[in-house]
């Protein structure tokens with residue numbers, strides 16, 4: 311099998327995590343990195359771990375001439391401009407096979423649609439990185455339950471949550487640059503995971519049709535004066551003027567187009583989960599069978615007493631978004647695998663080396679953006695939206711949430 315040479319645009323948190331995951335994947339190397347913050351360190355890390363000797367490039371276009379696929383791992387507000395440069399590079403002769411983009415594909419449906427058009431216009435294969443659909447804990451559970459599902463019927467309900475104490479970069483907190491708050495940031499995972507759990511065996515990721523959505527967006531912790539000040543001092547974002555939601559929950563109803571059966575996905579996401587660190591929790595309930603996932607339950611625990619804690623400089627070593635560095639701590643032996651990063655890269659490498667799209671395409675990423683934006687609209691309008699109604703669909707197409715416009719104060723403080 312051909313080795314896929316990857317070029318990364320973005321060398322921050324997710325780029326480092328995915329590079330760690332690459333250590334567990336064959337037939338790929340990190341060959342180029344766009345020169346921004348963290349690029350040198352990431353290049354050294356890749357080299358030390360036998361993933362190649364990445365060259366640093368000052369321009370995205372130049373990077374495109376040295377790789378088979380480009381991965382967009384930069385902040386949400388940079389997506390389109392980078393995709394445009396990639397498409398231009400192809401027009402000018404860069405021999406790229408594919409393009410990868412981290413979630414979310416766009417801050418609005420219009421942006422995500424443009425991403426699809428630019429990628430397809432350049433005849434590129436696509437991989438949308440939604441890691442949770444590649445999580446072995448979910449997929450192994452689904453495999454185990456397929457015989458019961460066949461006899462008893464499909465899942466009725468899936469519940470999916472992703473929560474931590476808040477993001478690590480200023481741009482994430484800024485609703486304008488990020489495209490919203492926690493619903494845009496992590497609701498996209500939870501909505502995708504619900505739909506995945508509910509999808510009958512053998513059907514593709516776009517099989518279930520979203521037919522209705524209800525949702526809430528709230529500001530529970532980071533709008534309080536003490537925490538607003540903390541945000542302003544640490545990240546320079548002003549939640550009095552331009553807040554984003556730190557809590558979101560909702561229900562999407564999906565229809566099986568073959569049987570007409572309606573099933574529900576309930577998502578809950580927050581940036582105020584002041585426990586050990588990131589928790590992804592899900593369950594799926596079918597007739598007579600169920601699955602449950604809680605990523606905070608690890609087979610590995612460590613204990614650090616007060617005296618020894620003074621020596622721990624980096625709490626995040628224990629677990630993504632760790633909040634504590636002492637006491638009884640959950641530690642994951644292999645987080646990159648747990649969250650599905652290794653499996654999503656493996657899927658992309660196998661697909662691109664055959665000249666095919668990955669399992670999750672940009673078109674799929676657009677569908678998830680569409681559902682996330684529909685949820686924002688439902689929360690803003692405080693009603694359940696009929697997603698089969700052409701008027702509603704048309705509105706979602708052009709929609710940009712008040713929160714993403716920086717006008718969320720009335721909604722979130724009322």
Ligand SMILES: NC(=O)c1ccc[n+]([C@@H]2O[C@H](COP(=O)([O-])OP(=O)(O)OC[C@H]3O[C@@H](n4cnc5c(N)ncnc54)[C@H](O)[C@@H]3O)[C@@H](O)[C@H]2O)c1
Nearest residue numbers: 320321322323324346347383384385386388412413414479
């Ligand atoms: N799948 C997941 O669970 C997951 C987790 C975290 C982040 N993400 C996604 O990954 C993306 C990046 O997030 P992150 O946490 O790594 O952010 P980050 O802030 O840690 O890193 C961003 C990187 O992009 C670079 N950058 C900034 N502006 C740029 C520009 N204009 N052009 C090119 N590069 C630029 C920065 O220098 C930095 O290297 C986001 O879209 C986010 O939603 C996904």
